[in-house]
Amino acid sequence: MSARIYNFSAGPATLPIEVLKQAGKDIVDFQQMGMSLIEMSHRSKEFIAIAEETENNLQYLLDIPESYKVLFLQGGASSQFFMIPMNLLGGQKKATYLNTGTWATKAIKEARNFGDIEVPFSGEKINFNRVPQDMEYEISSDSHYLYFVSNNTIYGTQFGKFPEREKMLVCDMSSDILSRPIDINKFGLIFAGAQKNLGPAGVTIVIIREDLLGQAPENTPTMLNYKTHADKNSMLNTPPCFAIYTVGEVLKWAIKQGGVKVLQERNIEKANLLYSAIDTTDYYRGHAEKNSRSLMNISFNLPTAELEAHFVEEASLIGLSGLKGHRSIGGCRASIYNAFPKKGVVSLVQFMEKFERENPVIK
Amino acid sequence: MSARIYNFSAGPATLPIEVLKQAGKDIVDFQQMGMSLIEMSHRSKEFIAIAEETENNLQYLLDIPESYKVLFLQGGASSQFFMIPMNLLGGQKKATYLNTGTWATKAIKEARNFGDIEVPFSGEKINFNRVPQDMEYEISSDSHYLYFVSNNTIYGTQFGKFPEREKMLVCDMSSDILSRPIDINKFGLIFAGAQKNLGPAGVTIVIIREDLLGQAPENTPTMLNYKTHADKNSMLNTPPCFAIYTVGEVLKWAIKQGGVKVLQERNIEKANLLYSAIDTTDYYRGHAEKNSRSLMNISFNLPTAELEAHFVEEASLIGLSGLKGHRSIGGCRASIYNAFPKKGVVSLVQFMEKFERENPVIK
Numbered sequence: 001m002s003a004r005i006y007n008f009s010a011g012p013a014t015l016p017i018e019v020l021k022q023a024g025k026d027i028v029d030f031q032q033m034g035m036s037l038i039e040m041s042h043r044s045k046e047f048i049a050i051a052e053e054t055e056n057n058l059q060y061l062l063d064i065p066e067s068y069k070v071l072f073l074q075g076g077a078s079s080q081f082f083m084i085p086m087n088l089l090g091g092q093k094k095a096t097y098l099n100t101g102t103w104a105t106k107a108i109k110e111a112r113n114f115g116d117i118e119v120p121f122s123g124e125k126i127n128f129n130r131v132p133q134d135m136e137y138e139i140s141s142d143s144h145y146l147y148f149v150s151n152n153t154i155y156g157t158q159f160g161k162f163p164e165r166e167k168m169l170v171c172d173m174s175s176d177i178l179s180r181p182i183d184i185n186k187f188g189l190i191f192a193g194a195q196k197n198l199g200p201a202g203v204t205i206v207i208i209r210e211d212l213l214g215q216a217p218e219n220t221p222t223m224l225n226y227k228t229h230a231d232k233n234s235m236l237n238t239p240p241c242f243a244i245y246t247v248g249e250v251l252k253w254a255i256k257q258g259g260v261k262v263l264q265e266r267n268i269e270k271a272n273l274l275y276s277a278i279d280t281t282d283y284y285r286g287h288a289e290k291n292s293r294s295l296m297n298i299s300f301n302l303p304t305a306e307l308e309a310h311f312v313e314e315a316s317l318i319g320l321s322g323l324k325g326h327r328s329i330g331g332c333r334a335s336i337y338n339a340f341p342k343k344g345v346v347s348l349v350q351f352m353e354k355f356e357r358e359n360p361v362i363k
Numbered sequence: 364m365s366a367r368i369y370n371f372s373a374g375p376a377t378l379p380i381e382v383l384k385q386a387g388k389d390i391v392d393f394q395q396m397g398m399s400l401i402e403m404s405h406r407s408k409e410f411i412a413i414a415e416e417t418e419n420n421l422q423y424l425l426d427i428p429e430s431y432k433v434l435f436l437q438g439g440a441s442s443q444f445f446m447i448p449m450n451l452l453g454g455q456k457k458a459t460y461l462n463t464g465t466w467a468t469k470a471i472k473e474a475r476n477f478g479d480i481e482v483p484f485s486g487e488k489i490n491f492n493r494v495p496q497d498m499e500y501e502i503s504s505d506s507h508y509l510y511f512v513s514n515n516t517i518y519g520t521q522f523g524k525f526p527e528r529e530k531m532l533v534c535d536m537s538s539d540i541l542s543r544p545i546d547i548n549k550f551g552l553i554f555a556g557a558q559k560n561l562g563p564a565g566v567t568i569v570i571i572r573e574d575l576l577g578q579a580p581e582n583t584p585t586m587l588n589y590k591t592h593a594d595k596n597s598m599l600n601t602p603p604c605f606a607i608y609t610v611g612e613v614l615k616w617a618i619k620q621g622g623v624k625v626l627q628e629r630n631i632e633k634a635n636l637l638y639s640a641i642d643t644t645d646y647y648r649g650h651a652e653k654n655s656r657s658l659m660n661i662s663f664n665l666p667t668a669e670l671e672a673h674f675v676e677e678a679s680l681i682g683l684s685g686l687k688g689h690r691s692i693g694g695c696r697a698s699i700y701n702a703f704p705k706k707g708v709v710s711l712v713q714f715m716e717k718f719e720r721e722n723p724v725i726k
Contacts, residue, residue, distance in 0.1 A: 027386050
């Protein structure tokens with residue numbers, strides 16, 4: 001095995017090496033059963049045990065109340081953009097969306113096919129460099145829910161504190177689920193694509209309050225109705241077995257680390273290291289306003305686009321990979337999810353100092 | 364590694380051991396890049412190369428003309444049940460469905476939300492023990508397509524010859540794609556969940572004639588529109604990377620075997636071995652009528668349900684696993700897809716002879 005690089009990719013993203021090693025074994029021979037985990041029937045008692053343990057561990061880690069169902073779905077977080085309004089709005093009701101970036105924009109577009117969508121805050125004109133505070137926007141009294149994206153991967157912004165409004169919250173937590181404790185009771189629905197903090201691409205977690213099941217119109221396709229998936233414990237059809245298994249291994253790893261609070265402490269420590277490096281010089285400029293800074297994705301710029309390209313290239317030569325920013329805003333981005341090691345952040349900070357010394361701006 | 368069992372499961376199903384071993388390595392360290400294949404960005408040149416090679420190899424193996432697009436989608440074959448009429452019928456047109464079993468029944472139910480669906484043949488009253496011949500059913504002239512399931516896993520029936528009618532064919536080939544050569548030109552759309560002949564659960568292949576793209580109504584959710592996936596080469600959102608990679612490895616294996624014709628010859632040989640064993644005694648009774656017999660799934664009964672349960676249990680003790688029939692028809696079922704070895708079929712036939720001798724029916 002070659003030396004592990006530090007992979008700053010935004011997702012699919014770095015995973016714990018012990019999870020990868022276990023998956024590598026189980027994919028050849030699962031628990032000495034003489035077959036691979038991807039050859040097992042999803043109706044076998046072994047796979048059902050994997051799915052149940054995964055669900056139980058998520059409930060434990062996030063302290064999910066019994067009045068919520070956990071679903072393992074396909075189609076990516078992007079499919080939730082239409083499934084949420086399709087299931088919850090019944091083609092008529094109003095909902096409120098906060099536009100804090102690319103993924104919120106896409107969710108708003110899809111929701112407009114299914115209901116009356118109001119957008120009382122949009123960061124479009126400020127290049128999505130911050131998330132709103134509660135007092136900044138109104139919510140109509142007849143709005144069914146308040147939708148927001150808790151962490152915006154591209155712009156490196158995050159709701160440090162969730163909205164505290166008299167309204168059911170619906171949240172895209174794709175890029176920061178499991179990175180901090182949350183009070184699930186404030187939420188009607190939380191969803192997250194797995195490929196950042198939870199595991200590989202190919203499965204999306206939906207945590208839904210049980211009273212919201214069964215509100216979809218009658219002619220909703222079976223596969224798009226939360227209730228049918230809930231009734232069948234996400235085994236309505238063949239689930240993405242490998243992705244569910246791997247999420248399960250990541251959750252076991254998270255429990256071994258000490259749970260979500262420990263992960264949060266580490267995330268704060270890692271992000272602070274990087275933000276300190278940015279703040280001690282004018283050479284690097286963070287994209288996000290300070291009070292909206294993300295602990296997961298740090299987007300920053302160098303003095304010129306040429307220096308940014310040079311920075312990304314030089315970094316990759318010493319095993320600091322995936323630092324190129326998203327094509328929509330350019331610059332650089334370091335994604336440091338739960339499984340990203342502190343050592344990698346330290347290496348990046350050292351590299352940043354060295355790069356600045358060796359590549360001064362000529363004025 | 365423990366000894367490989369013979370896994371007769373209907374899907375997820377047995378895969379080539381060389382594919383599993385390669386996946387086991389790549390999941391820890393992909394091509395000595397210092398990261399796992401499931402940690403790689405789907406926008407990296409390495410993953411794009413995997414996806415392109417997979418698509419090219421499928422085109423090569425199935426001789427897919429240039430006027431067709433290959434899509435890698437999520438949601439299982441079950442999601443195609445509604446996506447097909449949603450995209451192709453525009454809420455008004457008529458389509459013709461042949462009801463040859465459980466999966467066709469489900470597809471018909473979902474299609475009725477989107478168009479006028481006629482079902483001129485249903486095997487319901489004969490317990491789906493055969494597929495229809497061309498002269499048995501009428502098709503309305505204004506029907507947009509003829510939908511059928513090429514192989515019915517539960518009942519062990521298969522269209523040995525595809526319908527030859529003056530109508531565009533749409534086919535669920537989930538359980539026999541890549542098992543024999545096909546003339547794609549007769550089809551408007553072919554789809555298949557991967558977890559039988561193609562790889563692991565978690566990705567669905569759609570082969571669609573390009574002129575059928577862009578026929579979906581305007582308010583179709585982005586993720587449910589074939590055209591948006593085609594325009595983005597199935598990279599509209601993060602694809603199920605691991606499943607696509609593994610399909611790619613299975614396709615490379617299939618090419619090494621000599622291609623689809625060689626696989627077909629082996630499939631005929633394997634199925635004949637098993638059907639001969641069934642036909643030489645009254646002890647075992649095949650479910651399917653002889654002219655509808657499947658080369659992929661052989662469903663059969665023993666004299667009593669007690670003997671069937673005993674048979675399944677005894678077989679599993681000697682490493683012949685997954686022989687229990689689907690709960691909807693009971694009995695036994697041996698699924699022998701492309702990757703299932705002939706040796707396993709020989710072992711099953713030997714076991715069947717032994718079991719009959721040791722468990723005679725007392726009259």
